[in-house]
Amino acid sequence: MPADRRVLLKGMAMGLLGAVAAPVLRPSRVFAQSQATPEIAELELISVRDPQHSAQIAIAQEMGYFADEGLDITLNYTVNGPDLPSLAASGRVQVLASAMEQVASLREKGLDFKWIMKLSDISNTQGVVIGNNAGIDKPADLAGKRVGMYAGAAVELAVLNMCKAYGIDFDSLKFVNIEPPEQALALMRGDIDVMACWEPYVSNAAKMGGRLYFTGSKSYIDNPDDPKPVNWLYLSTGLTTTGEFLDKAPNTLRAMMRALFKANEMLATDVDAAVAPISKNLGIPSEGLADILRMNDYSPVVDQRLMDGYPVYQDWAISRGYLTTGAPLSELLDLSLLKDMKPDAVKI
Numbered sequence: 001m002p003a004d005r006r007v008l009l010k011g012m013a014m015g016l017l018g019a020v021a022a023p024v025l026r027p028s029r030v031f032a033q034s035q036a037t038p039e040i041a042e043l044e045l046i047s048v049r050d051p052q053h054s055a056q057i058a059i060a061q062e063m064g065y066f067a068d069e070g071l072d073i074t075l076n077y078t079v080n081g082p083d084l085p086s087l088a089a090s091g092r093v094q095v096l097a098s099a100m101e102q103v104a105s106l107r108e109k110g111l112d113f114k115w116i117m118k119l120s121d122i123s124n125t126q127g128v129v130i131g132n133n134a135g136i137d138k139p140a141d142l143a144g145k146r147v148g149m150y151a152g153a154a155v156e157l158a159v160l161n162m163c164k165a166y167g168i169d170f171d172s173l174k175f176v177n178i179e180p181p182e183q184a185l186a187l188m189r190g191d192i193d194v195m196a197c198w199e200p201y202v203s204n205a206a207k208m209g210g211r212l213y214f215t216g217s218k219s220y221i222d223n224p225d226d227p228k229p230v231n232w233l234y235l236s237t238g239l240t241t242t243g244e245f246l247d248k249a250p251n252t253l254r255a256m257m258r259a260l261f262k263a264n265e266m267l268a269t270d271v272d273a274a275v276a277p278i279s280k281n282l283g284i285p286s287e288g289l290a291d292i293l294r295m296n297d298y299s300p301v302v303d304q305r306l307m308d309g310y311p312v313y314q315d316w317a318i319s320r321g322y323l324t325t326g327a328p329l330s331e332l333l334d335l336s337l338l339k340d341m342k343p344d345a346v347k348i
Contacts, residue, residue: 038252047097049077056263062277065259112243114334121297123216127202134193139166148192161232234309303347
């Protein structure tokens, strides 16, 4: 698994391409809508003990949504995302929640895994905060500044794309490798001018007196009170399965997806109510959880943000050696079931 994704998931645990082929809606896997009995009722679902990765899964388990669909799901949470590809490669795992680049990593190994449903777009939780005494009044002032960042973090790509957008020499930035919990203090002391990190460290730094400058999906640069949408970093997780399981057990996957759709509804309509089941199931503190949940997009909608953003991310991951060749989106996606069940969710 890419090193940048490792540090992203580690941090959350601590704190809480060119042209793209059209996405595949494979004719061989366009299934008729059905409420049929799941082919396999008992199965294991692998994910990460992290609300960004597993919010819907935790809700569906605690609220009985999986059971309502006739499923007996055993959840197996890993602490770190890097464990997911190795577990999947063992042949033991049929269904997991994974980041897109993890699917690419598995396919690089010759394993037929597909991303079949978006769970979360977490781009907005990766951000950059500037110090009030850093002398940064306009984007050009970033040139030559000291940027505190955990080495290899995916937020580096957001910084790179922001620099491209404003004509800033990325190579002029002086990156300082700092652990996430130390970055806000370093920013307040003036040891660094800018910090690039993820939640909850970004919000903590802003509360301590820094200025949120931009995230992977929102820019506050031109107007701090009216952010504009950007696509400087696309990070997303999704329900993933093998091609074999998709062919063998589509009704099982449909049942699982219906349960996750119900969990999405809770996140969309009453985040505060979602805190308790997520906190209980994941075994994480509830304090501050609602704020983080509100920053993420837990909609199943797959749109142009993915088509434009993921290939750029993959190119960056390859350039940094986190992936070798990657894979086109046409190989990573199979949206057949999602298209059948929620046609409006597929906007590509």
